[in-house]
Amino acid sequence: MGNPAPGQPSQQDWILGDTDAIIQLLACDKLSLLKVLRSQYGILTVIPEPVEIELRNLVKNRRFQDVHQRLTKAFNNGLLTILQEAALSPLVGVNTHEAFERIERLGEKFRRLGVGSGEAYAHAAGIELSLPVLSNDGKAINVLMAY
């Protein structure tokens, strides 16, 4: 992402993650890819709260028991950041509350269209903030495009 135009809010280089994409990276111990994005390209991986909830719950699953620590570490060292209202100002200026509300409303709408909570809010944030979404399930896009 380029430099912001004068008078415009400064752009931030973010990529939004959905649950499945992040859990696959965790399971394969490939979070180093996110580290590369951050250190070499300045791109931060951000996840909406429903994705965080899903991830924290999934790592309780016996299937993912090895990745529990990796997830905790990723949150602690900022490799994964939870999308919060206050952090939106570089992207949307002073209207962070309105922007966050719009994401929540769109996320809720997407959930009602047949998409899981995590992916609904990841795509909603992607649309509202004009940011790319890291996902490995194209079906969510198909479902949403159908409406």
Next chain:
Amino acid sequence: MLRDLVTLTNVEPKFWASVFNVAPEQFYEWMSGTRHIPKYILPELASVFGVQPSDIEKNQFEGGELQPAIWYKLRSIPSVSSTADLEMVGMVRKLCFNFGELQSFLSRTTGAYEGVFQRVRSAIDKAAPVISQAREAARMFRAEMGWETGGTAIGDFIRPVLRKIGIVIVESPVPDSLIEGCSFRVKSTHDIACVFANSYQSTWFRRNSVILHEICHGIFDLEGEPVSVDYRRETSDDISERRANLFAQECLVPKAVLVYLVNRFGIHWERLSAKNLASLIAGSKAEQRLVLRAALSHKMITPDQHDEYLKFDCAADLKKLSPQALTTREFLATVPHDQHKWFFQDRFVKIGGRGLLLPVGFLKIVIELLSADRITIDKAAELTMMDRYTFQERFRQMLPEAA
């Protein structure tokens, strides 16, 4: 408020975390208020706990006025003290919430059952004798459901037809529960009526009666009550219980059905054999006790004959006549091995330490919507209370392509 609600239910927070698919630590954080509860999950919490979404965010109970009636009532029933009962109600309420969401994907946002219940309820004279109330209500209900067709037994149609009018029927084994059946309403995208029948040490024939018994409570008794609970071997003389028993009997074995079966099988009541009785049970899709009670109430047998025939062991003959009479193991021996998992294992979800058998019809709709790209695999997993990987593993072969 969430902490107060959890305390009121008498169910461990860890179990609730599992119901709502949240890590226990995170649920504790919501309870303690150290983290806010995300807005998107408020409707689920509110629906299961029986309050308004805005109530969950309140700091306190407001002097107890916000105590949800259903949990208050469940706690006040001495026999519903076991954790199993309370956890089961919690799981089923969550399933009902999901059923409401599922219906919204099918553009069904109103429960047709409400109109049916209302019409039946308003047509019945509550001052009339209980038997008259039950007979008239059953006759009307059968007509509303399209079941007024002479001697045809309705046992096979109960579940799909009730589901079609928006009622969730859950039959799942809860071994350590005394509850045989219960019914309540849940707020989802619209009001959902739910009937639960405990399938542990129960038969399909028995559950036909339990389901209709609970439907009767839904029609007459759930207007002013948050929940109706019935126990195994309950012998209440209460009007609502007698009406519900008679309603179930009149729905399943009205005189027309009994007369038709008697003629069809050439039954002579005075020399009834166990084999004859098995034919009547298989034909009416009702349990032995109910068939005989119906025959007695229609004066086809004497009280002495009733007592004598009640002792008949019809199990072996019934198994030859009806697949529903087979035990799980016997039934599985009749179907191809590759379908075994679908019947039980794949429908079984584990929530906390407790299992819940998902209704076949519910699961089929989820898979159909997923196959048609109407919902994603994550949504399918949410609705069926599994994680996406378990869902994928179990149903991969039923989907057109691996998602």
